[in-house]
Amino acid sequence: MAKKKTSIKDIAEALGVSITTVSFILNGKAREKRISDEMTGKVQDYIKKIGYKPSHIAQSLRLGKSKIIVFMVEDISNQFFASIARLIEEKAYKNGYKIIYCSTENDTIKTKELISTFKMRNVDGFIITPTPGLEHVVRKLLEEDFAVVLFDRWIPDVDCSYVVVENKLSAKEATQHLIHQGCKNLGFVTVDSSQTQMNDRMDGFLEALIGTEAKSAILKVKFHTISEQEASRKILEFFSSHPELDGVFFSTNYLAFEGLHALIKLGKKIPEQIRLVSFDDHYFFNLFQPPITAIEQPIEEIAENLMDLMLKQLEHGEVQNNKIILPNKLNLRESSVYK
Structure with a gap:
């Protein structure tokens, strides 16, 4: 059973003072x-002793919502x-909200600093692609009653709402x-990462090999070197050390x-000599x-579900722990089909 959160009423009863007095001091x-x-000192000492943290939603009701969601x-x-x-952004605007965008660069320290900054700005909710080691921070956001939805990975x-695909x-x-x-x-060329979506893509690749005669070679590239x-x-x-490869799957x-x-540098012909598939379609392909x-x-479905979950939390003032997994589509093109 989940532990009941301490309320202003609980503090008032414990100290024998009015709820209004506690509220004014807080x-x-x-x-x-x-x-x-x-x-004032008595109340402050008590809330410090019990580790009380005021509800973000309660603060928003008193101070007024910022109508801002962080992406x-x-x-x-x-x-x-x-x-x-x-x-x-389009759906948020139609519902009276604005979006703040930021890139984490998959850097946990930077992500924590950004979240701390946005919390002080009294934003209403967070849509996050979590970095490694963000468990405690996300739990804290939930404990403080922020609306939180994870996506791309979970x-x-x-126990938090998320929207992901069938990786x-x-x-x-x-x-x-x-x-x-x-x-x-x-x-199989992938990112050297413990992220759930990358683990799932690796697992899918390896599972497909079971019961077949196909052999595999795997390369993991560190995230921070991708742009270098x-x-x-x-x-x-x-590719130079594995000239035998006749097929390759890129995880991103x-x-x-x-x-x-x-492959162009090595003079490899696609698909005659090597067939190729990539995760996450791109117009360049x-x-x-x-x-x-x-x-x-499914870009549109992902966005639609993210905002639906976020708006439900913001409108109802409570956490909605919904787990949504959406199907993808394999677009077959010439790079993998050799006639």
Whole structure:
């Protein structure tokens, strides 16, 4: 059974004072309301002793809602996140809310600092792609009654609403597609990360190999090197050291961009010599020759569900622990189909 949160009423009863007195002291109005220093100290000492934290929703009711929602993602310039941001902004505006965007760069320290700053600005809610080690911070937000929805990835140890896609199933289907196209030596290029979506994509890839004769080689690239030359070098070395690969699955589109560059350098013909699939479709994949087979995430559905969950929390003033998992679509193109 969940532990009942301490309320202003509980504090008032414990100290034998009125709820109004406690409320004035908590809101810094003790002197204005001529409450004695002795009484103020008594209340402050007690709330410090029990570790009381005022409800964010209760504060909002007293101070007025900011009507601002924070949208925190790994990289707001990424097409996937930017597309969702645009749709969220539209729905938020129609419901009287504004959106603040920020990029975490998958940096936990930066994320914590940003959340702390936004909390002091009295924002109403957070839509977050969580970084590693953010469990305590998200729990704290929930304890303080902030509206919180996670997306793209979730935190297994925190009971919080989230919107994600079928990462494992989609990765499995994409890998099976390569196998059905005759691939016997498969490469998997991914981010070296403990994030749930990356783990699920890896699991889907490996599960597709079970019971087949296909062999695999895996490359994990550190996140902070993705925008640097080291990522390109690592991927080039990977393909150079595995000339037997006849199929490759990239867990993200930005890794696929680097991979295509490496394959061109090596003179590999797609799909004649190596077939290719990427997670997270991109408009560039249709322009490339040959066009790239990719898993398309349901952008509009993700945005719609994110805002629906957020607005329900803000309107009802309580946490809605809803878990939504959406299906993806595998767009088959010439890069994976060799006739």
